Amino acid sequence: MSNTDAPLVGDSFKLGYRFQNFWDVPMATAFFFGELGGGTFLISMYFDFIAGMVIGLISTGVGKPFFHLTHMGVPAKSWRAVLRPDRSWISRGLISIMVFVPFGMLVVLDQAFGWSGGGFLGKLVMLVTVAAALVVMTYQGFAMSHSSSISLWNTGLMPVSSMAYALLSGTAVTLLLASVLGGLGETDLVMLQKLFLGLLVVTLAILLSLLHAAYHGTRGGQQSVTLLIKENFSMPFHGLVFGAGIVLPLIALWFGGTAPIAVFVAAIGVLIGFFSYRVLVFKAGVYEPQISFAARLGLR
Amino acid sequence: MARMGMVFDLKRCIGCNACVIGCKQENSLPDGVFFTKTLSEDYGVYPSVKRVYIPTLCNHCEDAPCEKVCPSGATYTRDDGIVMVDGEKCIGCGSCxxxxxxxxxxxxxxxxxxxxxxxxxxxxDFEKQGYDRFTPGTVIKCDFCSNRVDAGLDPACVVTCPTNARIFGDFDDPDSKPNRVMRERGGGQAPLAEKNTKPKVYYIS
Structure with missing residues (x-):
């Protein structure tokens, strides 16, 4: 039993906290690929780095749908997910992916072959792509924070963390690809390295704020944060999310600069940390006890 | 317009789980699936320990979060306030x-x-006739036995309860059984009221 006020009861007929188990690793992987793809595309587009833009589109256009379909109970009917953009973030997200991928391909073709000649149409396509990419990068956070059932998720910091991790992982992948494939000048590499360091600090601050807000918000949030930092998931959370995902990249980039080995260690560390964060935030999501008479009577 | 809901009288519930069995039979629920559960809570310190039974089911919320997030339109609320899932439309994303x-x-x-x-x-044979109603991969939940309600009957869990701890009826009707009981007992408590979902299930104790 944790230090909060009721036990974790699993599927038993006891009153207490229950793990959500509807969204698990496949959904977390889909979220990971979506945010990673949107971030990689945007960061690479800023640096006119076509290889990164293509990888970003593949991540969002192939990786994300594949894992969504793996998760989906009735994949054949998954097209129906576009039907309620008026109220569902899942619908809005799917529509944004359907816009982002083809428009992003047009932007890549424009960068490679200059089909628009720098005209209005090319700029319009780029604007739509950027808007769609921003939705792709954040909608998962909105989908999680939208409802009040899982207290850990029910915070405005959830979409902010989605955006931070999208930009961080996008910067990591762009820098890694540029180190391996070339294509960016030394000035751009140094700028990417500084952006990388800055985003690591920002992401760390957002993570700590999210945990603090959840712990001090509701009983369910307190239970989830306790699971993440002290109990069931503390080892992977400390080791992978903070250790591999934040501390290791900070050290590697701080001391290694833009050296390929430092970039490799930092980028892989960030990807491991980001993926672990996505999985563990799902795993630590709990439903609160519906009604407690012991609590009402002051016995807990 | 009706607003169907339920009141649980915790003084009457003895935790026999007849409601759970009645529900599973009525709805032919597969292994591991429950539309209603009777949870127990123990409190106090030995030798002064007490146990209370807390029946639970879908609260058919007026501001149902499950309906708001459903991307396919599978979850909807009937005119009588019963929240339903259309198995033909559900894609099994689990958002609800x-x-x-x-x-x-x-x-x-x-x-x-x-x-x-x-x-x-x-x-x-019982399973064969019952499982046809389910589409594999979809999400299912209590619908207050809507087929029985349409026929003017109470849900299976209500008629199975040997102590009349479950009281079902229309909250829009001032003379309905749940409204009368709530008045007599000084109101009820909604589960997790702070979530602002406006449940149509109340507990009286």
């Missing part, structure tokens, strides 16, 4: 399940239906 603060949704898998209640893959 994670949005329900009361953990009252289940996903029915093909494996679950193939395995059957006895886990041997050989379905009884």
């Amino acid at each position: 399940a994670v949005a329900c603060p009361y953990d009252q949704r289940s996903q029915v898998s093909k494996d679950m239906l193939d395995r059957g209640l006895f886990g041997e893959g050989q379905l009884t």
